[in-house]
Amino acid sequence: MSMQDPFAFFITWPTYGTWLPGNDRGWVEYHHGWQLPNRNLESMCTTQMKEKQCLLNPGDREIVVAQVTETCQMRDWTMHAVDCRSNHAHIVVSATKTAPKKIRKDIKAWCTRRLKERSNPHRTNWWAERGSIRYIWNEDSLARVVMYVTEAQDRKGLER
Template sequence: MPPSMAYFLTWTTHGTWLHGDERGSVDRHNRGVGTPTALPEAERARLERDRAAGPAVLLSDEARAIVERVICRHCEIRGWSLAACNVRTNHVHVVVGQCGEYLPEEVMSQFKAWSTRRLREAGLAGADARVWTEHGSTRWINDEESLGRAVDCVLNRQ
């Protein structure tokens, strides 16, 4: 398959948006394009909280700035085109293009790994603390209209 024009990546901080959450969530049964999110389910959310490895992570203003700098710098180093980035207290949105043969999961993993490293160096995350959820949302963008919508979502609808 040829490389995508861009990727729309979203991931959450650890423990802040669990399966069963009242806002809905994405799981293995509710993740395809056009499928509804998993419905809120109080018991499932409670079980997820009980199983969580460590406390929920909310990013401070300083941590948010570090994560944004890491993403920008990583794109510069890799030669990727950063179309939009928005680091929130409990999630991150990135629209990135020109990633060559890297799959969106690999791009997201690199952003998460380097961000975690820099947060630890700044003393904003413990050596063993989980900062991010295990996966995230990885959408392929294959046309200019979709790219424009994704950038608008990241920059203007948060």
């Protein structure tokens, strides 16, 4: 790895309809960054949804974790951590010569295929359009992110 290459990527994406533009937690507008809550915008986005929001049950989350693991193995990517919650998923992965957006796109696509096969063939929208990609530049940062993904959310008392 050269000096400019990141050590790993911390990739997060929400399920469909669970973090809409205008959300009261704030939200990220593509190419414009963090935005303040806007109830009118969130309400408008809710009315434009093509199906109900997607909340993953424990079986769905197991499917996602298994598929992320399989996809990383097949692509020869190093998966450092994976966690799937009811309304989002996290992965920490190293992949030389692969753009992080491609990693996210491929994993979301394979997870969608498996969820449609094994959980609900009628659902069309499983995931939000994009997600977050953070670059990890050293081993200390990698260790902190892996701990966050594997342990910290449970300590915050968030629903699993």
